[in-house]
Amino acid sequence: MRLTSVMEMFCLAALSLWGNYQPAEAETLVWGITSFPPGYITSGPDQGQGYGDKLEKFMIKHLPQYDHEIVEYPNWERQINQLKQGPLVCSALYWYRPPKERATIKDSYLVSAPSGVFFQHDVVVVKSKRHLFAEEVSFRELLKNHQLNFGYNRPYGMTYNRILADHVGIDAGIDLGTLPPRERMERLRRAPNIVVRSAGNMIEGMIEMLMRNRVDYILEYDFMIKYHQHKMGLKDQLVSLPTREVKDSISRMAFGCSATPQGKKAIAAINQVLKTHRHSQVFRQVLSYLVPQGREKIYWQEYDKILDISK
Numbered sequence: 001m002r003l004t005s006v007m008e009m010f011c012l013a014a015l016s017l018w019g020n021y022q023p024a025e026a027e028t029l030v031w032g033i034t035s036f037p038p039g040y041i042t043s044g045p046d047q048g049q050g051y052g053d054k055l056e057k058f059m060i061k062h063l064p065q066y067d068h069e070i071v072e073y074p075n076w077e078r079q080i081n082q083l084k085q086g087p088l089v090c091s092a093l094y095w096y097r098p099p100k101e102r103a104t105i106k107d108s109y110l111v112s113a114p115s116g117v118f119f120q121h122d123v124v125v126v127k128s129k130r131h132l133f134a135e136e137v138s139f140r141e142l143l144k145n146h147q148l149n150f151g152y153n154r155p156y157g158m159t160y161n162r163i164l165a166d167h168v169g170i171d172a173g174i175d176l177g178t179l180p181p182r183e184r185m186e187r188l189r190r191a192p193n194i195v196v197r198s199a200g201n202m203i204e205g206m207i208e209m210l211m212r213n214r215v216d217y218i219l220e221y222d223f224m225i226k227y228h229q230h231k232m233g234l235k236d237q238l239v240s241l242p243t244r245e246v247k248d249s250i251s252r253m254a255f256g257c258s259a260t261p262q263g264k265k266a267i268a269a270i271n272q273v274l275k276t277h278r279h280s281q282v283f284r285q286v287l288s289y290l291v292p293q294g295r296e297k298i299y300w301q302e303y304d305k306i307l308d309i310s311k
Contacts, residue, residue, distance in 0.1 A: 025067075026065060026066055026067045027065075027066055027067070027088065027262065028066065028067045028068075028069055028088065029063070029066040029067070029068050029069070029088050029090060029266055030069050030070075030071050030082075030088060030089045030090070031056045031060070031068060031069070031070045031071070031089075031090055031091065031092075032071055032073055032079045032082055032083055032089050032090070032091050033052065033053070033056070033070060033071070033072050033073070033079070033091070034072065034073045034074065034075055034076050034078070034079045034200070034202070035072075035200050035201055035202060036050070036052065036076065036093070036202055036203070037050055037203065037224075037227060037228070037231075038050045038051060038223070038224065038227045038289050039051060039052040039093050039224075040052045040053055040093070041053060042072055050289070051116075051286060051287060051288075051289040051290060052091075052092045052093045054286040055092035055093075055115060055116075055255075055286055056070070056091075056092045058273075058277075058282075058283065058286055059092070059255070059270060059273060062273045062276075062277065063266075063269055063270070063273065065269070066266070071089075074200050075198055075199060075200045075202065076153075076154045076198075076202060077154075077181035077185075077198055079091065080181065081181060083109055083256060083257070083258055084108055084109060084258065084259070085258070086258030086259070086260040086262065086263060087258060087260045087262045087263070088257070088258055088260065088262040088263055088266060089257070089258050089263075090255055090256065090257040090258070090263070090266060090270075091255065091256050091257075092115070092253075092255055093253065093256075094109070094111055094253065094254050094255065094256030095111075095157050095158070095251065095252070095253060095254065096111055096112075096113075096114040096115075096251075096252035096253055096254035097111055097158075097254075099311060101158075104173070104174070104175040104178055105175065105178050106259065107259055108178045108259060109256045109257065109258065109259050109263075110256065110257050110258070110259050110263050110264060110267045111254040111255070111256050111267070112254045112255040112256075112257075112267050112270045112271050112274060112311075113254065113270075113271045113274050113275070113306075113309050113310055113311050114252035114253065114254055114274075114306040114309055115253055115254055115255060115274055115278070116252070116253050116287045116290060116303065116306075117250050117251065117252050117253070117290070117299065117302045117303050117305075117306065118221065118223075118250070118251055118252075118253060118290045119221070119222065119248070119249070119250060119251075119292060119295070120157065120159070120160075120221075120243075120246040120249050120250075120251050121156055121157075121160065121219040121220055121221055121243070121246070122219070122220065122221075122222055122225075122240035122241055122242065122243055123137050123139060123142065123217050123218075123219060123240070123241045123243050124210070124217065124218050124219070124220045124225055124238055124239065124240050124241070125210070125216065125217045125238070125239055125241065126210050126211060126213075126237065126238060126239075127236065127237050127238065127239050129216060130239050132148070132216070133217070133241055135241075135242075136241070136242045136243070136244055136247070137241050137242070137243055137244065138243070138244045138245065139160065139163055139219070139243055139244075139245055140163050140166075140167075140245065142217065143163065143164075143167045143191075143193070143194075145193070146192060146193045147193075148193065148216040148217060149193050149194070149195050149214070149215045149216050149217075150193060150194050150195070150215060150216070150217055150218070151195050151197060151206050151209050151210065151214070151215030151217070151218040152164070152188055152194055152195065152196050152197070153196075153197045153198065153202050153203075153205070153206050153218075154202065155176065155177030155184075156219050157177075157251060158175070158177075159245055159246055159249075160219060160245075160246075161175060161176040161177045162175075162176070163245065164176055164188065164194075167191060167194075168187050168188055168190060168191050168194075169187075170187060181198070185198060195209070195214060195215050197209065203220065203224055203228050204228055204231075204232060206218050206220070207225075207228055207229075207232065207234070207238070210238070211234070211237070220240075222240050222292060223289060223290060223292060225238055225240055227289075250302045252306060255267070255270050257270075271310060271311055275310055278306070278307055279307055284300075284303070287303075
């Protein structure tokens with residue numbers, strides 16, 4: 001057989017194979033959000049401009065290997081449930097835990113390297129009831145006072161979760177935040193001075209309960225209270241109280257993904273993006289909502305401490 005004939009046959013075969021080639025479809029990464037302004041802003045003129053929205057948009061831009069889909073869930077509990085079910089659901093607004101502290105969450109979700117820092121929740125009360133509370137309060141001691149009702153709407157991180165778990169009799173080895181939502185809500189509702197709210201409109205709904213005297217105090221971030229006071233026209237009607245257990249304490253946030261092989265792969269990719277871009281001014285600007293007025297210096301000092309943490 002002539003060499004040219006062999007070459008012609010090879011080229012025809014290669015063209016045939018190329019014509020039948022179908023590139024593998026990119027994996028879909030679902031970004032779960034819920035109304036949680038100014039974290040996720042799902043309606044109104046600022047829709048999509050929350051710091052969680054911006055963090056996810058940043059990741060979408062820098063993870064082109066995935067098809068991305070943003071899915072809104074009616075409340076935080078549904079969002080957590082979907083992330084746990086997987087196979088690949090992620091969120092920008094999870095608490096960071098060092099690898100040695102992840103035993104209690106390993107079957108629930110995976111977390112990335114830290115993506116930002118924030119000051120922890122304060123106890124928040126209506127100004128007209130300020131006289132019922134000390135200058136500095138203890139959340140643990142407040143829960144012991146059955147004359148005052150606490151309004152609960154979501155997990156608040158390890159310190160507050162542990163105090164609440166102790167209050168309702170949950171074993172020390174169990175993290176309240178990792179319990180199935182229905183079980184967690186049922187356990188908390190058994191306490192006579194805890195009012196549980198799991199509906200959407202998470203922050204404003206709880207503030208409305210404060211204003212209507214259905215609860216006496218809540219836990220919330222200072223930056224969220226300021227945002228919602230302005231939005232709701234409640235200028236100076238709410239007071240944030242220093243809380244002994246977390247006073248001036250800085251926490252770190254992270255991306256969370258499903259505890260599946262797909263989620264593990266996504267977390268590795270997210271960590272690489274963080275390692276490359278966390279130091280940049282563009283990424284820092286995404287976090288501007290979290291920087292408290294008058295405490296900018298300490299905020300960015302604490303932020304700089306996370307830049308060398310890779311997982």
